[in-house]
Amino acid sequence: MAPISDVREISNLAYGFIASKVLFAALNAKIFDMLAGGPRRLSDLQGETGIGGNRLETLLTACVSLGLIEDGADGFANAPACQQYLVSTSPLYFGDYFRFQIDRQLYPLLLNLDKALRAQAPASVYDVMENPEEADYFTRAQHVGSLGPAAVIQKQVDLTGATRLLDVAGGSGAFSITLCRRFPTLHATILDLPNVTRVAERYIAGAGLADRIRVLSGDALSTTWPGDQDVVLLSYLLSAVGGPAIPRLFQLSYAALRGGGTLLVHDFFVDDDRRGPRGAALWFVPFLFNPEAVSFTPAGLQDKIRAVGFRDIEVRHVIPGLTRLMVAWKPG
Ligand SMILES: C[S@@+](CC[C@H](N)C(=O)[O-])C[C@H]1O[C@@H](n2cnc3c(N)ncnc32)[C@H](O)[C@@H]1O
Missing domain, CATH: 1.10.10.10 (Winged helix-like DNA-binding domain superfamily/Winged helix DNA-binding domain)
Structure with missing residues (x-):
């Protein structure tokens, strides 16, 4: 800019x-x-x-x-x-994302940004998940917000033949549902907080995929992840957790994947020179309420992913100016 x-x-x-x-x-x-x-x-x-x-x-x-x-x-x-x-009747409608997540939850949180900068507002975007009604609003909003990037990513990755996807912090299941529809052999596990997996179950049932997608309730940093996965997906999780948790999530992903498996990281990324893009740079701001959260670049994350043992790392743009997909391979 x-x-x-x-x-x-x-x-x-x-x-x-x-x-x-x-x-x-x-x-x-x-x-x-x-x-x-x-x-x-x-x-x-x-x-x-x-x-x-x-x-x-x-x-x-x-x-x-x-x-x-x-x-x-x-x-x-x-x-x-x-x-x-x-x-609201349009197939591309995503007004509920703005209504329920941005207007109802995010902007009220941002009224305390000055305090947060001085570590006087100990809060997180995800504090709302402790309240079942707010978790419901957040997750319904996220569902319509994530269907767009999920539709892009299902064209960017080839999961032909994959049978097990672990969707860590999978929210409503927008990604699991989209990927299972696209790849008929795929089964998914959505790991997320209990008030969120309740909502995910509704979407999974609504999609008629209850026989292929299951939920696992818990904190991604303390729950045991199921192993032998073909694919691990981390979508919009790294921006929310603290910096020290990022390498740990990569290690957990590496351990959960079979040899030859694929790690998919979808999130906001600022450019390596940290001069933008504006949308991604702004989106890291609500997460600074968590004192350990960091804003990251493709090069920064690639180093951390490689340090864990992943290879053949690629980065693709998903929502222009906002999100990217990092694809990494676990040597088999
Ligand atoms: C922005 S939403 C994204 C949901 C989904 N990955 C997607 O892209 O549609 C972030 C999700 O991370 C979940 N989350 C945040 N911290 C978590 C943690 N420590 N353990 C499990 N889930 C977590 C939230 O509950 C929320 O569902």
């Missing part, structure tokens, strides 16, 4: 929170759903949202200013991206 030179760029960053809240409020009020069938007038939307005239007009004006909706001759209409990704 080039250094900014215009004061308006500072303002854009400073007011970004208002823009985010406008997006979340529009999602929560189901504005994008109401416009899914075509343009509608303010008076029509007032009745359906139950939001008083001036307030709704102010919210919609903000939405128009952000490009989320258009104000045309026939009334308000969804912008193309909102029609595709923020209408």
Whole structure:
């Protein structure tokens, strides 16, 4: 990112929170759903949202200013991206990720960022998992958020013939479900915290994969991992744990894999020169509430993976500017 030179760029960053809240409020009020069938007038939307005239007009004006909706001759209409990704009946919908995880859980946590920087806010993004209702919200949000990268990764790896996948911190099972659908011989074990595996069981049953995906409840750092795996997947786990836990997770992965098995690490990565990309650099910030958490680069993690004994390490981009997949092979 080039250094900014215009004061308006500072303002854009400073007011970004208002823009985010406008997006979340529009999602929560189901504005994008109401416009899914075509343009509608303010008076029509007032009745359906139950939001008083001036307030709704102010919210919609903000939405128009952000490009989320258009104000045309026939009334308000969804912008193309909102029609595709923020209408709840769309197959590509992921608005619940923003509603339940970012608006409900992450941004309230970030209100304490100043304290966290001074180690006065001992908390973690994953503290919410101790509360069954919040774990449910988080995991439902993560499910719709992870289906996109899972769809990319199932095309980037060839697991033909693999029969055992250990999905460590597997959340809802978005990755296990996607990979089991793609590779018919594959069976998966999802290891995650108890309030999360309860939710995963719902998704596994809903996908009709209860005979191929099982759950194992526990803390990944203290639960015994099943061995003789063809594939171990760590998706969005390393960013959450402390720095010292990362080599330990690689050692546990190495021990759980059979010779010739594959380690898949999917996570946020900043570039080796640590100058971006912005999305990944920002995503490490909520994790600094954990005093031991670290932001990592591909080169940094490759060294740690190699030190454990893995070879043939490759890195691929998954969500552009945000996440990457590291693939490593255990010599057989
Ligand atoms: C962002 S979610 C990602 C879930 C899944 N891997 C995916 O990519 O969709 C991170 C997951 O890590 C789990 N997690 C965090 N720390 C953990 C630990 N120590 N042991 C087991 N699971 C953990 C959380 O419960 C959560 O489900």
